[in-house]
Amino acid sequence: MYLCTTEEMRELDRYTIETIGIPGTVLMERAGLAVTQAILSRFPLPKRAIVLIGTGNNGGDGWVIARHLCQSGWEVKAWLLGDPSKLPADARCFYDAYRHFGSVSVLSAQGMDGLESDLEDTEVIVDALLGTGAKDGLRFPIDQVVQKVNQCHRAWTIAVDLPTGVNADTGKVMDQAIYADYTVTFAYPKWAFYLYPGADYVGDWDVVEIGTVLPVTPKVQVNRPSLWDKALCHRSPWSHKGRFGHLLVIGGADGMLGAVRMAGAAAYRCGTGKVTLTVPQGNEQSLKGAVMQEMVWSWSGDDYFADESSLSYRLRSEQFSAVVIGPGLGRFPGEEKWLGHLLEQIEHPVILDADAINILADHPHLLDLKIAAPLICTPHPGEMARLLRTTTQDVEQRRNEVAREYAMSTGMVVVLKGRFTIIAFPDGRQVVNPSGHPALAKAGSGDVLTGMIGAWLAQGVSIEEAVLMAVYLHGKAGEHSVTSAEQSVSVDEILAALGPVIQQYSF
Numbered sequence: 001m002y003l004c005t006t007e008e009m010r011e012l013d014r015y016t017i018e019t020i021g022i023p024g025t026v027l028m029e030r031a032g033l034a035v036t037q038a039i040l041s042r043f044p045l046p047k048r049a050i051v052l053i054g055t056g057n058n059g060g061d062g063w064v065i066a067r068h069l070c071q072s073g074w075e076v077k078a079w080l081l082g083d084p085s086k087l088p089a090d091a092r093c094f095y096d097a098y099r100h101f102g103s104v105s106v107l108s109a110q111g112m113d114g115l116e117s118d119l120e121d122t123e124v125i126v127d128a129l130l131g132t133g134a135k136d137g138l139r140f141p142i143d144q145v146v147q148k149v150n151q152c153h154r155a156w157t158i159a160v161d162l163p164t165g166v167n168a169d170t171g172k173v174m175d176q177a178i179y180a181d182y183t184v185t186f187a188y189p190k191w192a193f194y195l196y197p198g199a200d201y202v203g204d205w206d207v208v209e210i211g212t213v214l215p216v217t218p219k220v221q222v223n224r225p226s227l228w229d230k231a232l233c234h235r236s237p238w239s240h241k242g243r244f245g246h247l248l249v250i251g252g253a254d255g256m257l258g259a260v261r262m263a264g265a266a267a268y269r270c271g272t273g274k275v276t277l278t279v280p281q282g283n284e285q286s287l288k289g290a291v292m293q294e295m296v297w298s299w300s301g302d303d304y305f306a307d308e309s310s311l312s313y314r315l316r317s318e319q320f321s322a323v324v325i326g327p328g329l330g331r332f333p334g335e336e337k338w339l340g341h342l343l344e345q346i347e348h349p350v351i352l353d354a355d356a357i358n359i360l361a362d363h364p365h366l367l368d369l370k371i372a373a374p375l376i377c378t379p380h381p382g383e384m385a386r387l388l389r390t391t392t393q394d395v396e397q398r399r400n401e402v403a404r405e406y407a408m409s410t411g412m413v414v415v416l417k418g419r420f421t422i423i424a425f426p427d428g429r430q431v432v433n434p435s436g437h438p439a440l441a442k443a444g445s446g447d448v449l450t451g452m453i454g455a456w457l458a459q460g461v462s463i464e465e466a467v468l469m470a471v472y473l474h475g476k477a478g479e480h481s482v483t484s485a486e487q488s489v490s491v492d493e494i495l496a497a498l499g500p501v502i503q504q505y506s507f
C-alpha cells in the first residue's frame with residue numbers, strides 16, 4: 001500500500017478526472033457512500049447524526065453522507081459552516097441533491113446556540129469540515145466548532161478523509177483538531193496517520209477505494225509482508241550452517257555486555273548460520289560464560305590494527321557476511337580512528353547502531369572516507385537528533401522529512417525508530433512501518449532489531465528486504481509477546497516470539 005501526500009492526492013484527482021475522464025461527482029458520490037457504509041455497519045439501526053460541512057470538497061462528501069443517512073431513515077442535522085454561494089461545483093451538486101431530503105442550517109456569525117444544542121443531543125458526529133485542502137490556522141467559526149465537538153463525549157465522531165485541524169502531510173495540529181473515534185480516508189493513507197500528534201486524532205481508520213487512478217508511483221509505502229516475504233522461505237532439507245551466513249557483532253563495553261548478547265540471540269533466532277561477538281579485552285570471559293552458540297573474541301584499545309588477534313586481521317581472514325557495530329560499544333579514546341579504519345575495510349553490509357551512531361555524530365567526516373560497505377543506521381530519535389545536531393523534539397516533529405534528507409545526503413539506509421518506524425532509502429523512497437507495541441519501549445529491544453537486520457543481511461537477503469522484514473517482524477514480535485501486562489514483557493519474551501512470528505510469514 002502506498003501513502004500519498006496532499007500534492008500527490010491533488011495530482012491523482014486531477015489525472016482521474018481530466019485524463020481518465022471520470023467525473024469528480026462520481027468520486028465524491030463513492031467517497032460519501034463509503035463513509036455512510038462505515039457508519040451503517042457500526043450502527044445498523046437509525047440514529048441521530050450531525051453532519052458538519054465545510055465549503056470545500058470535503059464538505060461535498062458531507063452532503064453525500066447526509067443524503068444517504070436520510071435515505072437510511074436517520075434523523076440528520078446538516079450544518080454548513082460558510083457561505084453556500086461559495087461552494088465548488090461538485091459540492092454544490094450534492095448540496096442541491098441533499099435539500100430534497102433534509103434542511104440545512106447555516107452557522108451564522110451571531111452565535112453557536114443552535115449548533116450547541118444539536119451537538120448535545122446527537123449520537124453521531126460526521127466531520128466533513130476540512131480535508132486535504134486545509135491550510136494552516138483554523139479560522140472562525142471552524143475553530144470554535146472544533147472545540148465544541150471535542151466536548152461532546154457521548155457522541156461517536158467519524159472524520160471524513162482526515163480529522164479537521166490535522167495537517168495531512170506533517171501530522172501537526174492547527175492549534176486544535178477534532179478527536180475522531182474513526183476516520184475513513186480515501187484512496188491512500190496520509191502521513192498524518194503515522195506521525196505525532198496527528199495519529200492520536202484519527203482514531204481507528206480505514207482506507208477506501210473510490211476509483212481514483214495513480215499517474216505516478218508515490219515515493220512512500222506502508223511496510224507489509226508482500227514487500228519481503230519471498231525472502232522468508234523454508235530451508236531445504238540439505239541445509240548446513242555455512243549457507244546461512246556469518247554475522248559479526250562489535251560492541252559490549254563494561255556493563256553493556258547484554259546488548260551484544262541480545263543482538264546475537266536475535267540473529268540466531270532469525271536463522272543466521274554463525275554469529276561472532278567481539279567485545280573489548282577483559283570482557284570476553286564473562287561473555288563466554290553467558291552465551292551458548294555464539295563465538296566470542298576480544299579486541300583491545302591499542303592493537304586492533306596490527307596483530308593476528310586484531311579486529312582488522314580477523315575481518316580479513318574470516319568470512320563474515322554482515323557486520324553490526326555499536327550495541328553496548330561505549331565511547332573510548334581513539335574511537336574515531338578505530339571506526340574509520342573498520343569502515344574502510346569492511347565490504348559487506350554494516351549496521352551502525354547505538355554508540356557507533358554517537359561516534360558518527362561527533363565525527364561526521366567519517367562518511368567522507370572511502371567506504372565500500374553499504375551502510376544502514378538505526379537511530380532512535382535522540383540519536384537522530386545528535387546526527388543532525390538538532391533537538392529530539394525537532395526530529396519528532398519532522399520524522400519523515402529528517403529521515404529522508406539524512407538518507408539522501410549520506411547514502412545510508414536510515415531506520416528511524418519510533419512508534420511508526422520510518423525506513424528511508426538514499427534514492428528518496430520511504431517506507432513507514434505499521435507494526436509494533438508499546439511493550440517494545442524498553443532497553444534491549446533496539447539490540448534485538450539490530451540483530452534481526454544483521455541476521456537477514458548475513459544470510460544474503462537484499463538490504464531493502466532485510467531491513468523491511470526485520471522492522472515489521474520485530475514489531476509483530478512485540479505485539480505477539482504481550483500475553484499479560486504490557487509493561488512486564490521482557491526481551492527474552494520478545495526473542496521467544498520471533499519463532500512463531502517468522503513461522504506465520506514463511507512459505
Ligand SMILES: NC(=O)C1=CN([C@@H]2O[C@H](COP(=O)(O)OP(=O)(O)OC[C@H]3O[C@@H](n4cnc5c(N)ncnc54)[C@H](OP(=O)(O)O)[C@@H]3O)[C@@H](O)[C@H]2O)[C@H](O)CC1
Binds near residue numbers: 009024031056060187
Ligand atoms: N482525493 C480524492 O480522490 C477525493 C477527495 N475528495 C474530498 O475533497 C477533499 C479535498 O477538497 P478541497 O476542496 O481541496 O479541500 P477541503 O474541502 O479540505 O478544504 C477547502 C475548504 O476549506 C477552507 N479552508 C481551508 N483551510 C481552512 C482553515 N484553516 N480554516 C477554515 N477554513 C479553511 C477553504 O476556504 P478558502 O477560503 O481558504 O478557499 C475551502 O473552502 C478531500 O479531503 C476529500 O474529502 C472528493 O470527494 C473527491 C475525491
Ligand SMILES: [K+]
Binds near residue numbers: 127159
Ligand atoms: K474532515
